[in-house]
Amino acid sequence: MERHNKHSVGDTTLHTCHPCRRTIPYRIYALVHTCGIIALMYHHVHSLLTSNTPLITCLFLLSDIVLAILWATTTSLRLKPVRRTEYPENYAVKPEDFPKLDVFICTADPYKEPPIMVANTALSVMAYDYPSDKISVYVSDDGGSSLTLFALMEAAEFSKHWLPFCKRNNIQDRSPEVYFSSSSHSWTKEAESIKTMYENMKKRVEHVVDSGKVDSDQSIKSDQFRGVFDLWDHKFTPHDHPTIIKVLQHNETEIIPNLVYVSREKSRVSPHHYKAGALNTLLRVSSLMTNSPIILTLDCDMYSNNPTTPLHALCYLSDPTINFGLGFVQFPQRFKGINKNDIYGSELRRPFDINMVGYDGLMGPVHVGTGCFFNRRAFYGPPTSLVMPEIDELGPNWIPNKPIMAQDVLALAHDAAGCNYERHTNWGSKIGFRYGSLVEDYYTGFMLHCEGWRSIYCSPKKAAFYGDSPKCLADVLVQQLRWSVGLLEVTFSRYNPITYGFKPLGLLMSLGYCHYAFWPFWSIPLTVYGLLPQLGLIYGVSVLPKASEPWIWLNIILFFGGYAVDLSDFLLEGGTYRKWWNDQRMWMIKGLSSFFFSFTEFTLKTLNLSTQGFNVTSKANDDNKRLKRYEQEIFDFGPSFLFFPMTIVAIVNLIALMWGISNLFTWEEVPVLELMLAGFAVVNCLPVYEAMMLRKDDGKLPKRTCFLAGILAFVLIPSGFFFLK
Ligand SMILES: O=c1ccn([C@@H]2O[C@H](COP(=O)(O)OP(=O)(O)O[C@H]3O[C@H](CO)[C@@H](O)[C@H](O)[C@H]3O)[C@@H](O)[C@H]2O)c(=O)[nH]1
Numbered sequence: 122m123e124r125h126n127k128h129s130v131g132d133t134t135l136h137t138c139h140p141c142r143r144t145i146p147y148r149i150y151a152l153v154h155t156c157g158i159i160a161l162m163y164h165h166v167h168s169l170l171t172s173n174t175p176l177i178t179c180l181f182l183l184s185d186i187v188l189a190i191l192w193a194t195t196t197s198l199r200l201k202p203v204r205r206t207e208y209p210e211n212y213a214v215k216p217e218d219f220p221k222l223d224v225f226i227c228t229a230d231p232y233k234e235p236p237i238m239v240a241n242t243a244l245s246v247m248a249y250d251y252p253s254d255k256i257s258v259y260v261s262d263d264g265g266s267s268l269t270l271f272a273l274m275e276a277a278e279f280s281k282h283w284l285p286f287c288k289r290n291n292i293q294d295r296s297p298e299v300y301f302s303s304s305s306h307s308w309t310k311e312a313e314s315i316k317t318m319y320e321n322m323k324k325r326v327e328h329v330v331d332s333g334k335v336d337s338d339q340s341i342k343s344d345q346f347r348g349v350f351d352l353w354d355h356k357f358t359p360h361d362h363p364t365i366i367k368v369l370q371h372n373e374t375e376i377i378p379n380l381v382y383v384s385r386e387k388s389r390v391s392p393h394h395y396k397a398g399a400l401n402t403l404l405r406v407s408s409l410m411t412n413s414p415i416i417l418t419l420d421c422d423m424y425s426n427n428p429t430t431p432l433h434a435l436c437y438l439s440d441p442t443i444n445f446g447l448g449f450v451q452f453p454q455r456f457k458g459i460n461k462n463d464i465y466g467s468e469l470r471r472p473f474d475i476n477m478v479g480y481d482g483l484m485g486p487v488h489v490g491t492g493c494f495f496n497r498r499a500f501y502g503p504p505t506s507l508v509m510p511e512i513d514e515l516g517p518n519w520i521p522n523k524p525i526m527a528q529d530v531l532a533l534a535h536d537a538a539g540c541n542y543e544r545h546t547n548w549g550s551k552i553g554f555r556y557g558s559l560v561e562d563y564y565t566g567f568m569l570h571c572e573g574w575r576s577i578y579c580s581p582k583k584a585a586f587y588g589d590s591p592k593c594l595a596d597v598l599v600q601q602l603r604w605s606v607g608l609l610e611v612t613f614s615r616y617n618p619i620t621y622g623f624k625p626l627g628l629l630m631s632l633g634y635c636h637y638a639f640w641p642f643w644s645i646p647l648t649v650y651g652l653l654p655q656l657g658l659i660y661g662v663s664v665l666p667k668a669s670e671p672w673i674w675l676n677i678i679l680f681f682g683g684y685a686v687d688l689s690d691f692l693l694e695g696g697t698y699r700k701w702w703n704d705q706r707m708w709m710i711k712g713l714s715s716f717f718f719s720f721t722e723f724t725l726k727t728l729n730l731s732t733q734g735f736n737v738t739s740k741a742n743d744d745n746k747r748l749k750r751y752e753q754e755i756f757d758f759g760p761s762f763l764f765f766p767m768t769i770v771a772i773v774n775l776i777a778l779m780w781g782i783s784n785l786f787t788w789e790e791v792p793v794l795e796l797m798l799a800g801f802a803v804v805n806c807l808p809v810y811e812a813m814m815l816r817k818d819d820g821k822l823p824k825r826t827c828f829l830a831g832i833l834a835f836v837l838i839p840s841g842f843f844f845l846k
């Protein structure tokens with residue numbers, strides 16, 4: 122094991138790596154838990170042979186098998202966690218020797234992703250503490266929106282003041298919106314004047330967004346861009362339009378970052394592969410123009426919070442002792458505006474922190490779509506065998522030798538952004554981001570790891586990026602549903618992480634990938650344990666081990682053991698008790714909504730009966746009542762079919778618990794486990810009962826949902842009779 126492993130260039134250390142302290146206790150616990158699971162399986166098989174309710178025993182057996190597999194996938198990430206630190210101050214390279222950096226920013230809808238936000242994200246990275254002329258920012262606009270283009274033109278103009286201001290005064294918040302809305306610094310005259318400039322620009326952008334179109338005569342001052350908006354004629358729609366590529370500023374005459382707007386050609390009859398397609402277009406356009414060896418990918422809401430982030434990534438990417446085969450350096454996703462106790466588990470601490478240190482000790486973290494510095498070469502086949510694209514100019518070794526504004530460069534770029542360009546090519550299969558899953562990030566990372574690329578998790582104390590997370594429950598669950606469908610697409614493909622991944626990745630890493638691929642399967646044990654023992658309570662049939670049986674201790678130990686380790690993970694990675702509680706509740710809610718329906722959705726999609734694609738999460742946050750509820754930590758349900766199973770389970774558990782308690786003295790033997798389980802579910806469901814019965818605001822559970830769920834619960838309960846008796 123690498124213990125205090127130092128890697129250095131010259132004699133200045135760039136990064137260190139230590140195993141986490143919890144490794145040994147976790148391994149010991151894993152051994153104990155494994156024995157417990159084996160005993161439990163033995164018990165199940167034994168009772169299956171002797172049982173007079175084989176169906177029920179089978180259901181529990183199935184659930185426990187699923188739980189055991191899921192536990193194994195989680196444990197694979199607990200066996201070798203490591204923590205890294207990098208020392209960017211030791212990265213001593215002359216400015217002219219810094220590698221060039223291409224930044225890709227994706228946006229897809231000017232109403233869900235306000236153009237001013239996209240502009241802020243672009244400005245925040247253009248202002249990196251990095252030689253300006255080495256940075257090129259490419260914005261992909263899948264919304265094909267003149268509003269976004271307008272905002273970026275304004276951003277280009279504003280950057281001429283903003284960048285020097287930031288660098289002169291060593292400003293830390295380089296997203297102007299963040300800097301000017303913070304009250305923690307003193308205002309100089311210069312700052313005041315730039316603030317006014319920013320506010321005027323924001324007003325112009327918001328005005329254009331409100332009016333829905335850009336009026337060239339009024340809004341465009343520079344001659345260079347006057348004709349541009351004529352492209353948006355009456356035939357133009359977001360799903361059907363020609364390629365638009367505009368170089369908004371370039372470093373040929375001044376020392377400034379390049380800023381390029383790209384909206385690839387769209388046509389209703391050609392598949393566009395959502396974000397993966399957008400990123401591949403940017404890969405091609407950027408390779409024609411700048412072809413930087415390092416690429417940073419960002420979602421449009423993920424602004425930079427730390428101007429030295431690229432140096433952190435370079436500590437790894439430029440270290441000759443480790444950079445061969447290093448595919449990407451992944452930063453965690455962090456979010457602004459989450460409420461105090463994080464009621465929707467939006468911090469996603471498990472995926473972005475806890476699991477990451479686990480992967481990092483194996484082959485490296487999974488890719489999470491944003492905040493990731495790639496080695497461009499990784500998109501072109503395994504480290505040892507280059508897969509060349511159609512023309513040399515699109516390959517990773519091409520050295521662009523013309524100005525990015527040159528006619529033939531632009532012509533080639535337009536061609537490469539065409540909607541039929543990728544036909545009969547390796548794009549999406551062997552080259553670039555991979556197609557075929559709604560979680561293109563996870564899938565692409567997996568394929569890169571299988572090709573032999575490694576990755577590194579980089580999580581400096583000061584967050585590198587901040588983004589936006591959904592602020593109402595339905596949005597959280599719809600997002601999770603999209604992820605789950607995407608994960609099922611990988612699970613049920615020939616690239617299943619265990620069958621396909623086992624050989625190239627080894628047992629632990631492929632199990633680690635299964636951790637996500639199997640997420641949707643959580644819905645099975647949650648449904649079984651959420652309903653069967655409770656129906657048992659109602660009919661006085663004990664389906665779990667009784668208090669007098671010693672087996673009851675096995676169930677209790679496995680349950681509390683699992684929960685305790687989970688809690689310790691959570692606290693060790695910086696969480697609090699309350700956040701953990703909310704997070705585990707969200708896990709159950711997701712299990713009974715997003716995970717549950719992802720199977721249906723996936724089946725419909727596979728049969729071509731559903732055209733549900735990439736549903737972009739809204740980052741607009743313009744519903745004030747909703748935001749207020751969010752700040753007060755009140756659950757926001759609202760109308761959605763996703764809430765049905767959860768509401769039914771909530772009703773059944775309440776009835777079962779009340780029934781169980783009211784009959785406490787008539788039981789021959791009190792069904793302790795069943796009562797504990799129902800009690801636990803009811804405590805978790807308190808916000809659901811409140812939203813069903815006590816609330817009047819828009820965030821309550823709509824009467825229709827409650828009514829229908831009630832009917833279904835009352836159908837389910839009597840049918841339990843035939844099941845159990
Ligand atoms: O057709 C599309 C759809 C989406 N996007 C962009 O993709 C990004 C992510 O979309 P968002 O709605 O924010 O999805 P999230 O669920 O929040 O995104 C997470 O999950 C995605 C995979 O489902 C990853 O791509 C993201 O990086 C990751 O942050 C945004 O910048 C969009 O503009 C496109 O460019 N084209």
Ligand SMILES: [Mn+2]
Pocket residue numbers: 420422588589738
């Ligand atoms: Mn997002």
